[in-house]
Amino acid sequence: MDxxxxxxxxxxxxxxxxxxxxxxxxxxxxxxxxxxxxLGVMVIADALERAKSTNSADLVAALRKTYLRQDLMVGGA
Amino acid sequence: xxxxxxxxxxxxxxVGAMAVILVFPALVFSQPKEIPIGSIxxxxxxxxxxxxxxxxxxxxxxxxxxxxxxxxxxGGAKLKLLLADYExxxxxxxxxxxxxxxxxxxxxxxxxxxxxxxxxATLCEQRSIPFVIDVAAADDITQKGFKHTFRTFAISTNFxxxxxxxxxxxxxxxxxSRIRGVVTNTGDLFGRVQGATFLKFVKxxxxxxxxxxxxxxxLGIQDLSAEVSKIKTLKPDVLFPITRSGDAKLMVTELYKxxxxxxxxxGPGSPxxxxxxxxxxxxxxxxx
Numbered sequence: 001m002d003x004x005x006x007x008x009x010x011x012x013x014x015x016x017x018x019x020x021x022x023x024x025x026x027x028x029x030x031x032x033x034x035x036x037x038x039l040g041v042m043v044i045a046d047a048l049e050r051a052k053s054t055n056s057a058d059l060v061a062a063l064r065k066t067y068l069r070q071d072l073m074v075g076g077a
Numbered sequence: 078x079x080x081x082x083x084x085x086x087x088x089x090x091x092v093g094a095m096a097v098i099l100v101f102p103a104l105v106f107s108q109p110k111e112i113p114i115g116s117i118x119x120x121x122x123x124x125x126x127x128x129x130x131x132x133x134x135x136x137x138x139x140x141x142x143x144x145x146x147x148x149x150x151x152g153g154a155k156l157k158l159l160l161a162d163y164e165x166x167x168x169x170x171x172x173x174x175x176x177x178x179x180x181x182x183x184x185x186x187x188x189x190x191x192x193x194x195x196x197x198a199t200l201c202e203q204r205s206i207p208f209v210i211d212v213a214a215a216d217d218i219t220q221k222g223f224k225h226t227f228r229t230f231a232i233s234t235n236f237x238x239x240x241x242x243x244x245x246x247x248x249x250x251x252x253x254s255r256i257r258g259v260v261t262n263t264g265d266l267f268g269r270v271q272g273a274t275f276l277k278f279v280k281x282x283x284x285x286x287x288x289x290x291x292x293x294x295x296l297g298i299q300d301l302s303a304e305v306s307k308i309k310t311l312k313p314d315v316l317f318p319i320t321r322s323g324d325a326k327l328m329v330t331e332l333y334k335x336x337x338x339x340x341x342x343x344g345p346g347s348p349x350x351x352x353x354x355x356x357x358x359x360x361x362x363x364x365x
Contacts, residue, residue, distance in 0.1 A: 002347055004351065017137070021133070033134070033212055035134065036212050037130075044114060045142045048150075052150040052151055056207060060225055063227050064227075
């Protein structure tokens with residue numbers, strides 16, 4: 001038995017992303033590692049969208065205000 | 078033929094340029110720019126299965142965002158993933174992160190291991206590059222006052238704390254009042270921090286676990302027979318391992334081979350026991 005943050009099996013986003021991931025990579029599924037890796041990029045994209053800039057200070061300021069709603073993984077990002 | 082003077086030439090050139098702009102506005106104005114993001118994972122070395130899986134997670138997210146029209150507030154700019162492999166080594170993590178920054182990455186994302194995450198975070202702080210950690214969980218990395226480092230994942234303290242909350246429930250249901258336990262961890266930053274945090278919580282909360290031994294071994298170890306025979310002689314009820322993909326398989330196989338009687342194996346925030354590769358390779362043993 002193990003204790004780590006995990007995917008949200010009831011999440012719509014999880015079902016959708018995992019279906020494509022498993023199709024791309026047969027025998028694999030979104031687990032805690034690939035799942036949070038997916039989320040990491042989503043956090044950056046969301047920050048870029050709000051920062052409207054790739055400037056470091058703007059991006060850091062946007063990242064600090066991150067509040068990403070998602071149901072891929074458990075927990076807020 | 079009428080000679081073209083300078084002002085006429087300028088006039089015609091301008092008209093020509095306008096025509097180009099009118100006909101091919103996409104070329105001039107809305108050429109979406111590419112935003113390079115550095116993705117740094119250990120796709121070779123002792124945790125390569127995890128590194129590959131995480132790089133794929135990064136890439137799928139980038140593809141999804143681009144398919145949905147990129148970053149809309151920036152004219153549909155597309156994300157581009159620059160790839161790096163830190164081979165599960167701290168010194169490689171630093172030089173690879175340096176390379177990504179030189180190649181123009183505006184932000185870095187990764188890695189799994191906490192030691193390399195710490196070296197990347199230090200570098201990003203010096204270079205003022207935002208860094209989003211997707212997994213590495215040692216508390217310290219985001220408690221050093223770095224202004225450019227963020228994380229999407231939980232920290233070691235959460236793991237240790239939650240483990241004891243769950244264990245309290247299990248012990249209550251099973252009417253167990255005391256547990257004889259052995260704690261093992263790998264010797265890299267996360268392994269050491271997670272092992273130490275768990276032991277600290279047990280002690281601070283006066284939790285009814287008698288810790289018979291705390292065994293540490295290097296990341297990437299090839300043989301755990303000596304460690305497991307030591308565990309066997311101590312006769313613990315529960316093993317609390319903090320493993321990685323390779324040693325998790327060794328540990329479970331060895332426990333089975335040496336017929337170590339345990340009530341359970343409870344990972345207090347242990348990678349290695351849940352990945353698709355572990356379940357594929359261990360088959361029935363993974364359910365024990």
